[in-house]
Amino acid sequence: MRISSIDRTEQRELQLVANLRSFLSSRALDVSAIIGQASNLYPGSSYQLFTSSPVQGLATSTSDVDIILLLPGGQPDGMATQFYLNGAHCEVVALGIEDIEHALSMIGALAASSVIENFGAIDNWNSLTKVSRKYLERVVNGVSSDATVPFARSLAPLASVWAAQALQRLIDDIIALQLSIAANEVRAPVAYALAAVSNAMDVMLCARGFVYSNKKWILSRWRNDGRLALEGTVVEKMHRQLGDLHGKLRSRLGHSIDVEIYMQVMQILPSLAALLFGQAHVGGLDNIVLRADLKTMDLGKGSAVALTGEQFIFPSLDLPYSATRSLQDLASTEASEARGLLALMRANLLVTQLIT
Known part of the structure; x- marks a missing residue:
């Protein structure tokens, strides 16, 4: 089985650029000044990318300005360098362009592979490439100083592979939920169920082209983009259902799991199978x-x-x-x-x- 993702490349490009512009305007930050100072730290970069929460539309008043510079000729140390500009905390990371291209070719191959092959590659990612998943994701979603998304061609395959990554976490959450119930644990089932719901949200968002794997932003992404992500799908109603279920589970933290809530959580995987693989594979997970x-x-x-x-x-x-x-x-x-x-x-x- 392969994950069926939606190619929203054009829409996402526009959205990422608009998010960055809004962020920079709200902070009264000048693009050329930021990139100029970052480039002084790492001269000769081929690409200068704004990344992370500012381009995802999730930045707060205290968010950093995250920048990635891509340099030819192998990977630099990958350590973050920091500076301040007009009161804004800026963090710069330099990566090798050849290493990025190699990692992107792997993503393209994985997107054409089965979900099982995706699971295995994700588990062994660090032994296969020099670029961490965190930074690869940021590069693909990165907005350059000329208001383009240079690696937008990889948005669709990244969405497919990252959906598999979230699906693997979800399956482990369901395993832990079931085992904690069998072990007669009282409070743990609610925590595992809550994690399962969060990862289900992430699966659906990624599969529909909304990729950002930082766990702390999953609920905010669901509120912002979940309805659009599921629009026109066989599980369109799950936008509200998962949001409600998440709230109910949070209110039960520290207590035993309610039977009705438990049954709703256990229906998540069959619903996801219908979305990701089609109705013929509802029992395939x-x-x-x-x-x-x-x-x-x-x-x-x-x-x-x-x-x-x-x-x-x-x-x-x-x-x-x-x-x-x-x-x-x-x-x-x-x-x-x-x-x-x-x-x-x-x-x-x-x-x-x-x-x-």
Whole structure:
């Protein structure tokens, strides 16, 4: 299955440019002065891009002016340099143009791949490219000093891949929700359900071309663009439903989850499947494989795990562990097994794999 995203490139270009102009005008900031000072720090740049909340229309009175300069001849150190101009805090990052082009070619290939291939590439992103997802996203949405969006050609493929990224987080939230219920935890299910709703919003926004992965802005993006994102789709009514559900869950934080609210959360994935893959795949986001083995788990560069006493830490599980399960049925997992799986998941030691 491949994610079906909407190409809103032309509309988004206009919107990003208009957002930046509004931001700069509200701060009485001069484009040439900002770019001039940034370019003095990193001479010879091929592109000078305004990025982040000012171009997304989400900037507040205290927001930084974020700038990315793209330099030829390999990647600079990638460290942020800061300066002040007319009272505005400006942050500049320099990246290599060749590294950006390589990362963008990867995004193009992933957008034409299956959602499962997207999941695997996202998990291993840092080993595949020098450019972090954060900065790649900013470059693609970046507005240049001449009021254009130089990398707009990559907006549509980025939207598709970033929707897969949010979908992966959503599936993990549903797994954790189900296991926390099976483990008889009282407060955790509400927190996991709330995270699931937020990531569902992000999936829908990304799939419809509204890409900005900073988690703190998801609800604001949903309020600003959610209605437009779902307009004319099979899940158009979900704009209000998800907003209401988010509010109900926030009011339940610290308490047990309401059965009716829980049932609404569990209907999110089937609805998303209809939006992303078509009605024929409504049941295609259910079966998963769970795997864990402390002895063979790749924990990433520079990290480690103590193997001593693993049966004491996870007494309810025999490792290695592997099982194919239905997302809908995970809540009926035996309590001691669910507690062990949750412990692994919270330690980032549980591998989850969707089967389509």
